[in-house]
Amino acid sequence: MALEIQYNNPVEGLDLDDRNREIRHLLTEHDCEVTFTKVDGTLRTMPCTLRETAIPAKPVELGSKSAEKRLKALDVISVWCLDKQEWRAFKVANVREIRVLS
DSSP, X not given: OOOEXXXXXXXXXXXXXXXXXXXXXXXXXXXEEEEEEOTTSOEEEEEEEOOGGGSOOOOOOTTSXXXXXXXXXXXXXXXXXXXXXXXXXXXXXXXXXXEEOO
């Protein structure tokens, strides 16, 4: 049985910080399929991960303001997109469903 989490906005008792931590935890441990509403209003289902072994090694310039801002952002999560083989991002509040693939 696959793990599947559905979010109906807003999630009662789960603020964006908690949701962010929950999503990051799943993505760090597994390949997932994340369904979210894009900024243009369309629905996107993206296979993605944050597993270290699946992400190409590339040093992050921690001195740059943009890198530090991305690492601290609670409203957006940057992920490695498995079908595009590049970095993509989505807004935490726009996530509708997560399904663990592995």
